[in-house]
Amino acid sequence: MNSHQKRTPPKMDMYLRAGIQLLFFLFLPSAFTTAFSGIQSVFTQLGNSSPVVCSAFVTVLLALCAYTIIFGRFFCGYACAFGTLGDAVHSLYLLICKKRKKKPVQLKKSWRKPLSFLKYLILTVIVLLCFSGVYANMKGWNPWDVFSMLRASNLKLSGYGLGCILLVLILMGMAVCERFFCRFLCPMGAVFALLPVLPLFSVRRNRSSCIKRCSACERICPADLSLPDTGSGIVNGDCFQCQKCIRICPKSSAQSGRGKLRGNEMWFTLLRAAILAITLILAGI
Ligand code: SF4
Ligand code: SF4
Numbered sequence: 001m002n003s004h005q006k007r008t009p010p011k012m013d014m015y016l017r018a019g020i021q022l023l024f025f026l027f028l029p030s031a032f033t034t035a036f037s038g039i040q041s042v043f044t045q046l047g048n049s050s051p052v053v054c055s056a057f058v059t060v061l062l063a064l065c066a067y068t069i070i071f072g073r074f075f076c077g078y079a080c081a082f083g084t085l086g087d088a089v090h091s092l093y094l095l096i097c098k099k100r101k102k103k104p105v106q107l108k109k110s111w112r113k114p115l116s117f118l119k120y121l122i123l124t125v126i127v128l129l130c131f132s133g134v135y136a137n138m139k140g141w142n143p144w145d146v147f148s149m150l151r152a153s154n155l156k157l158s159g160y161g162l163g164c165i166l167l168v169l170i171l172m173g174m175a176v177c178e179r180f181f182c183r184f185l186c187p188m189g190a191v192f193a194l195l196p197v198l199p200l201f202s203v204r205r206n207r208s209s210c211i212k213r214c215s216a217c218e219r220i221c222p223a224d225l226s227l228p229d230t231g232s233g234i235v236n237g238d239c240f241q242c243q244k245c246i247r248i249c250p251k252s253s254a255q256s257g258r259g260k261l262r263g264n265e266m267w268f269t270l271l272r273a274a275i276l277a278i279t280l281i282l283a284g285i
């Protein structure tokens with residue numbers, strides 16, 4: 001896209017994202033936990049040597065994976081309740097720091113890359129625990145079970161002490177580091193990052209139209225990603241499709257989509273959100 005082509009004003013794009021996040025949080029908050037239960041269910045059944053039953057959990061998991069293969073991690077950027085919670089907590093933290101004129105605490109840049117591999121380790125451990133049948137007896141430690149209960153105004157949390165502590169620690173991490181849980185810990189994020197995502201709507205930049213020495217898109221990226229060049233087939237699995245890099249680019253050099261098929265326009269964002277909502281509802285959420 002060159003600077004003469006129309007683009008959605010950055011502020012409107014930001015409000016659009018916040019609006020979509022809020023709607024999914026209010027009306028489809030359980031997609032993340034349901035898909036995660038799908039992983040548990042598949043590996044528990046495999047561990048029992050029983051045939052894998054395509055339950056509602058597994059259907060939602062498959063539907064979300066299929067959606068992500070086509071559209072990239074739009075679910076993570078716009079629709080996951082846990083990701084939205086993280087964004088809200090982080091924004092609140094930044095606001096408090098601003099009001100109190102304090103510099104926000106930041107996670108060292110050199111730690112971030114190695115920490116991003118932790119989510120694969122967590123996914124592997126969970127898969128092994130499910131496969132061995134141990135996971136089913138670990139009720140009470142799971143922070144996203146606690147989150148789901150709180151979200152449903154269920155305060156019967158006795159027996160969920162460890163889950164509550166982990167949730168508080170995760171919230172603290174999400175406050176000081178944008179998308180802390182998504183980047184470093186989320187087992188669903190690890191699954192999405194490993195999927196072979198089609199390069200149709202991934203974000204890229206046209207370096208020939210970039211401002212010299214500009215790195216605004218990299219600095220704003222919550223995953224510290226450097227955008228690949230237009231025409232490159234590279235898809236970075238850690239991109240949450242938040243589109244912040246597109247919004248901040250002063251030259252409209254950053255864009256999603258390929259050729260004339262652009263993916264960063266308002267109508268297309270709404271279409272992707274609608275397709276996602278319909279997919280989840282059809283999958284039985
Ligand atoms: S990485 Fe995990 S918690 Fe974050 S938005 Fe994606 S599914 Fe949700
Ligand atoms: S913000 Fe835009 S102009 Fe700056 S480096 Fe990124 S793509 Fe290029």
Ligand code: SF4
Pocket residue numbers: 203217220221222223224225227238239240241242243244245246
């Ligand atoms: S800022 Fe851009 S590259 Fe970074 S996660 Fe968001 S969409 Fe992906």
